[in-house]
Amino acid sequence: MTFEPARERGRTPGRMRSAVLGVAAGAVAVSAFIALSGTADAASTLGASAGASGRYFGTAVAANKLSDATYVGILDREFTMVTPENEMKWDATEPNQDSFSYADADRIVSHATGIGARVRGHALAWHSQQPGWVQNLSGTALRSAMLNHVTQVATHYRGRIYAWDVVNEAFADGGSGARRDSNLQRTGNDWIEAAFRAARAADPTAKLCYNDYNTDGQNAKSNAVYAMVQDFKSRGVPIDCVGFQSHFNAQSPVPGDYQANLQRFANLGVEVQITELDIEGSGSTQADAFARVVQACLHVTACTGITVWGIRDTDSWRAGGTPLLFDGNGGKKAAYTSVLNTLDGGGTSNPPSSSTPPPPSGAACTATFSTNAWSGGFVTTVKVTAGSSALSSWSVGVTLPGGSAVTSAWNAQGTGTSGAVQFANVSYNARVAAGGSTEFGFQGTGSAPSAAPTCTVSLT
Numbered sequence: 001m002t003f004e005p006a007r008e009r010g011r012t013p014g015r016m017r018s019a020v021l022g023v024a025a026g027a028v029a030v031s032a033f034i035a036l037s038g039t040a041d042a043a044s045t046l047g048a049s050a051g052a053s054g055r056y057f058g059t060a061v062a063a064n065k066l067s068d069a070t071y072v073g074i075l076d077r078e079f080t081m082v083t084p085e086n087e088m089k090w091d092a093t094e095p096n097q098d099s100f101s102y103a104d105a106d107r108i109v110s111h112a113t114g115i116g117a118r119v120r121g122h123a124l125a126w127h128s129q130q131p132g133w134v135q136n137l138s139g140t141a142l143r144s145a146m147l148n149h150v151t152q153v154a155t156h157y158r159g160r161i162y163a164w165d166v167v168n169e170a171f172a173d174g175g176s177g178a179r180r181d182s183n184l185q186r187t188g189n190d191w192i193e194a195a196f197r198a199a200r201a202a203d204p205t206a207k208l209c210y211n212d213y214n215t216d217g218q219n220a221k222s223n224a225v226y227a228m229v230q231d232f233k234s235r236g237v238p239i240d241c242v243g244f245q246s247h248f249n250a251q252s253p254v255p256g257d258y259q260a261n262l263q264r265f266a267n268l269g270v271e272v273q274i275t276e277l278d279i280e281g282s283g284s285t286q287a288d289a290f291a292r293v294v295q296a297c298l299h300v301t302a303c304t305g306i307t308v309w310g311i312r313d314t315d316s317w318r319a320g321g322t323p324l325l326f327d328g329n330g331g332k333k334a335a336y337t338s339v340l341n342t343l344d345g346g347g348t349s350n351p352p353s354s355s356t357p358p359p360p361s362g363a364a365c366t367a368t369f370s371t372n373a374w375s376g377g378f379v380t381t382v383k384v385t386a387g388s389s390a391l392s393s394w395s396v397g398v399t400l401p402g403g404s405a406v407t408s409a410w411n412a413q414g415t416g417t418s419g420a421v422q423f424a425n426v427s428y429n430a431r432v433a434a435g436g437s438t439e440f441g442f443q444g445t446g447s448a449p450s451a452a453p454t455c456t457v458s459l460t
């Protein structure tokens with residue numbers, strides 16, 4: 001990892017402990033953290049420090065640990081938001097069709113309420129941790145079961161959830177920008193918006209989030225989520241927040257554009273939340289990476305809070321990577337003190353995000369697509385969105401799989417029918433306002449294109 005937080009902190013050394021950390025390294029840094037945490041930070045907690053800027057600091061909680069005194073002691077002292085780690089998932093809440101079991105989740109919710117913490121609900125619709133009966137469903141039976149599940153669970157917790165992860169992990173990894181293939185996705189591309197609408201109807205008081213991983217920096221996957229959120233906003237599909245899981249390690253470090261990525265989502269008019277933060281590692285490297293994540297959230301006004309995915313390293317779903325803020329004995333790690341110092345403003349100064357607009361995306365236009373495919377044919381809808389300048393004409397390139405052919409198109413003029421096909425605007429949709437969008441579509445035989453279309457333009 002190539003972080004440079006020590007130098008950043010050094011720019012505004014304001015507090016003595018920051019200056020010390022700015023020059024310390026390795027084992028020296030660890031002992032400096034420990035020595036100082038007992039003095040300067042004695043009165044502060046993660047929740048209180050995050051609360052000073054109106055944010056929450058949360059953790060995932062497992063019901064079976066609520067009898068562990070050390071665990072509960074830290075939970076009650078430090079955290080102001082709670083996410084049930086597994087207890088609200090489909091396999092836990094509806095183990096048999098139409099038979100709901102809320103005991104474990106209810107215990108977590110009532111514990112959270114007892115300590116004045118709020119709750120993030122996780123997760124209503126997800127391809128993973130489905131009960132067996134769901135895994136065996138498909139088509140309209142699965143769609144109905146999913147909508148019933150969303151409605152029942154969101155209704156049970158109505159008024160008690162700050163934000164729901166309505167849909168979790170629905171996009172594919174890699175460069176395709178496509179939806180993840182799953183039984184839910186195979187019920188039709190509109191399953192996500194259907195889930196959000198059902199959640200809103202069941203609990204109008206909860207914020208509704210889309211949550212995913214590998215979307216923490218700008219990449220094909222986060223671009224696809226971005227396009228979906230933009231589309232939902234433009235069509236009035238209810239969505240209030242986007243969750244960034246933020247599971248990091250040496251192979252998947254905190255991206256350099258983490259803050260910019262949070263900001264571009266915020267600019268769509270949604271809250272952004274860091275929902276499952278953990279960073280494998282140890283010592284000052286780990287502490288610095290945590291500081292960068294916290295700093296990024298503090299710099300984005302719409303970043304309303306941070307949740308770590310467990311309390312002690314030994315509580316983690318990937319305990320071997322020691323990715324959390326407390327060691328197995330419940331002791332504060334260097335990462336803890338780093339997070340606390342950053343929340344307390346011990347790092348760089350914290351300009352309001354309104355004064356630091358993100359750089360323009362660079363793209364004059366973007367094209368996103370959705371496809372309805374059946375055996376032997378498909379319909380693809382493409383949305384062309386202008387960047388920060390208006391368009392006077394546009395053209396979109398699509399690569400068809402071998403053996404596929406376009407048979408008709410609407411709202412665009414096609415050139416070629418197989419291989420690399422080009423679609424140009426027609427007269428009535430040539431002009432697209434800055435930030436605006438227009439749609440066209442085409443039908444074909446064979447299998448649908450899977451790669452994201454490319455968009456080229458003339459600017460006005």
Ligand code: XIL
Pocket residue numbers: 085086168245276317
């Ligand atoms: C994990 C839990 O931490 C584990 O206990 C469980 O065995 C598997 O799921 N993304 C998510 C979380 O959205 O629900 C996952 O939680 C971690 C990855």
